[in-house]
Amino acid sequence: MSFSSKIGNWFLQNKRDLPWRNTKNPYPIWLSEVMLQQTRVSQALPFYNKFIKRFPEICDLAAAEESEVLKLWQGLGYYSRGRNLHKAAKKICHELNGKFPTKFKELKKLPGVGEYTASAVASFAYQTPVAVVDGNVFRVVARFLGISTPINSTEGEKIFKEKAQLLLNKKQPDLHNQAIMEFGALHCTPKKPNCLFCPLQQECVAFQLNRVNELPVKIKKTKVKDLFIHYFIFENEAKDLLIQKRDFDGIWKNLYVFPSLEYTKKPTLEAVKQDFKSNFGWNAKIVRFDKKPKHHLLSHRKIQAYFWKVETPEKQFYLLKKQFNLQTTCLQTIKDYPVPVLIQNFIKAYISSS
Ligand code: SF4
Structure with missing residues (x-):
């Protein structure tokens, strides 16, 4: 057969x-x-x-x-x-x-x-x-024919x-x-394939040569890079919030997030506060929600995210909105926007604590 x-x-x-x-x-x-x-x-x-x-x-x-x-x-x-x-x-x-x-x-x-x-x-x-x-076919073919090419x-x-x-x-x-x-x-799964009850066992080169666990061979290519993101929850007296569409290439394109500062190396808190001032234009009192970061893993990014609350005077609120092309939302409507899971989890926790 x-x-x-x-x-x-x-x-x-x-x-x-x-x-x-x-x-x-x-x-x-x-x-x-x-x-x-x-x-x-x-x-x-x-x-x-x-x-x-x-x-x-x-x-x-x-x-x-x-x-x-x-x-x-x-x-x-x-x-x-x-x-x-x-x-x-x-x-x-x-x-x-x-x-x-x-x-x-x-x-x-x-x-x-x-x-x-x-x-x-x-x-x-x-x-x-x-x-x-696909990945499954690569594995079956590599084992069945005993191919070691990555x-x-x-x-x-x-x-x-x-x-x-x-x-x-x-x-x-x-x-x-x-x-x-x-x-x-x-x-013929990646780990513990069912070779004992396999219809291909007789012809399977990897099984016959005891090479099942070696195949398929894959070169490690993508280096997972660290990314440190500090999100700022700008909230005015009416409890409105500001969000931003990531309308540029990179992770989460066209999804909505809170305005943020991103770093490839872990910044000190002082550096974040300084950067906040020079980026958003005023010396606000910013308070972290949680001292521990939220961890989030993407295929090529290891993210540590921090969320900061910023009580925002009306004037600053509208200046920010205009300057960064932000959108006004609130806890009732923010759920309608497409957001990354990292932000979704924060919103859930924020709503339940409000
Ligand atoms: S004998 Fe094992 S390695 Fe070979 S095809 Fe069957 S399950 Fe896969």
Whole structure:
């Protein structure tokens, strides 16, 4: 029996019943694949259900404001996926008559759609014989064929793509691709793969050579950098607050945060107070909410955040608003803005203490 028949049989007996698996409609398939990038199924599933309920058709998504899309995306991380999802939906609805591209090459022209997503949509929705290569597929192929080339090297990407394509069942690419991804997610797992009861055991090079724990090989590339952020909660007498849209490239683009000072090295408190004065223009009394920082981890940033309360005279409040292009909100309305989880957690704590 071939590799593909074995994992196909395994899949039919072991697959999870997921909503995007019971359709050939490219919209839910695409939505789920974008959400599943670097995200576990259990984490993505509630977000998928929320999106499909609110935007049953792609043009419903295209018609929404970006801030609503980001609000629904809040908590899923990697927000560029949400922004690109919205851009792609607009492109399909406004430039392609609401019709999803059917060709692999055309799919790749959509914002945020790379090789992986295009392969998944093309094979699941249209049975295009193109192999999907995600983290699970890299692992299964590396172990099954005993390949030591790092999966995140240029050479590795080329080799694994070729090998995955050779293993592909061209007659049933949808079943094959779903099967190998699910097999990697549930059976040939990163730690403690179930080799003893594996249908591939006889031919699996890594198992036969006792190299399962060595493969796949990955080069450590991204250095996680420290980031120290001091957020300032400017509050006037009426208990209004000021927030700012991060409308520039970098982390959390287009999400809302409190005005802040950011540092790559841990500053002294005196330095923060000095910088506050020179940045925001007056010698305010600033009080930290908590002496301990809030820790937050992103894929390439290790954040320590501090929150400061600033009782703000009316005149300063409106000067700041004008100078930094800020928006006025309050504890009742701030919940409607898309914000990073770090800010959301602070707001929850702030509301319950107010
Ligand atoms: S034998 Fe082990 S390493 Fe090889 S494919 Fe099966 S689960 Fe993966």
